[in-house]
Amino acid sequence: KPVSAYSATEASEKAKELRQTLSKYSAAYYTKDAPLVEDSTYDALYRDLQDLEGAFPDIITPDSPTQKVGGDVLPGFTKVTHSIPMLSMGDVFSFDELREWDTRLRGNTDAEVAYSTELKIDGLAIDLVYEKGQFVLGSTRGDGNIGEDITKNLLTVAGIPKTLKEPLNIEVRGECYMPKAAFEALNQKRELAGQPVFANPRNAAAGSLRQLDTQVTKSRQLAVFMYFITKPDTLTVTTQTQALATLADLGFAVNPNSRLCATVDDVIAYIEEKTPLRDNLAYGIDGVVLKVNDLALQQQLGNTVKVPRWEIAYKFPPEEAHT
């Protein structure tokens, strides 16, 4: 029955039952040679638990299979070890924090600092590998080092060329998302079919991509915005703005709202300009990303244990609950 039909108590009981069932199934899957159920059954129950937890966050328990560190790799998917870790990103929640971050960064280098300022798409990170211009491997972020092979599913997603305009060996990263209109239509359909609805477009995109049934993925109208080339030295790309232009030239969907900002004041002006447009965008965004534009300087600044020093996400205040 739809998640919206559950009372908090029922949701908590149903979640407990799902956790027990899922851990029984995954124990059998990983320890015994014969799984107890089809992957698709496991995935469906896993998603039901995710949907319930999405609608009733306080029923989430630390031992829930959905809470494994860094997003566990679902059974049924081949694992992919990323060539370069897919790090997450630090974030700030106010202009004052953003200015502090900018001051600290400028204190770390004598070089000129300019920022490529980009919208933070509310989807899930993906990695795409091309060999001689052919798309050969697509994967999720997973825990940052090991993700899931979702190549077949990504072949159904708009904005991902199967063949590049040049026979390049290249690896690119971006965000896969479900457009708001597709999200609304999907939830209406699920509601009518008595299936649990998705809590938000990001969950819907994740659930649609991490599907073992590619036909389901194909039906979900997913799209991407690409924003990162992991091996730019194979190209004459030395800045992030050039990387974005190159991605577009190669046939990838690139978000049109990026801007080169010379100072943090320019970034704040960009944020103030873009924030009111948020509700009119065809896709969800949850903030703005600043990246040091010069790629050599990014390397020089490096990463902390968890996140790069050369980029930060300014997160929008949580949107008032949609009625």
Ligand SMILES: NC(=O)c1cnc(N)c2cc(Br)sc12
């Ligand atoms: N434009 C960007 O760099 C960008 C956009 N949307 C996102 N969700 C993310 C996440 C990381 Br990590 S970077 C980035």
